[in-house]
Amino acid sequence: MQIDTLSRRLIDRFQHGMPLCAEPYRAMAEALDCSETEVLACLERLEHGGGLSRIGPVFEHSRAGASTLVALAVPEARLEQVAEHINSYSEVNHNYLREHHYNLWFVVTGPSRAHIDAILAQISAETGLEPLDLPMQAAYRIDLGFPIGEAP
Template identity: 85%
Template structure:
């Protein structure tokens, strides 16, 4: 995917935070020296071409509820069906296929640990598979962003 100059500037400037105001896209446009329409068109293009996965906050889950990393060992023939079942749960995010016996990995979030435990029981009952529950013990913060910079 080819990324144009405005997209590069937009990603570099805002991948670590958007303006917290009533009109964030307008504030982004002002910071970039373009129009709000150009910012929105740029974001739509990035999304359409697979260069943008989401726009939204990253929050400290322990302050807003509970979460856990979950893995399932899903037989290959059932993989698409089970992934679809899991994806229907609003508490699920970051669902990935991995090369391992435990091949489906996702994050569950909820208001408290009791809610997570109930979801794990529901998933086990619905899929017939035993979830591997891997709650976080400590967070080691890393910068997930990286500079896009100028095209080479």
């Protein structure tokens, strides 16, 4: 995917700190000295080109409810079916295939730990697989961002 100058500037400026206001795309446009229409078109191009997966906040899970990392050991023949089933839960916000005995890893969030426990019990009953529940013990914050700067 070719990234144009506006896309580069938008990514560098707004990977972190999207404006919290009634018209965030207009505020982004003003900061980038372009139109709101150009910002929205740029975001759409990035999404359709596979360079953008989502726009939204990242919440401190412990203030918004509860979450846990979960792993399943899924037989290869059932992998697609089980992954699709896991993805059907609105409480699941990430789902990854890994090279390991525990090959399907996902994050479950909910309003309470009891809600998460109920979801994990339901997944176990529906799949016949036992979820490995890996709740976070401590958070180590990193500023994950990838400045891309000017085109080479």
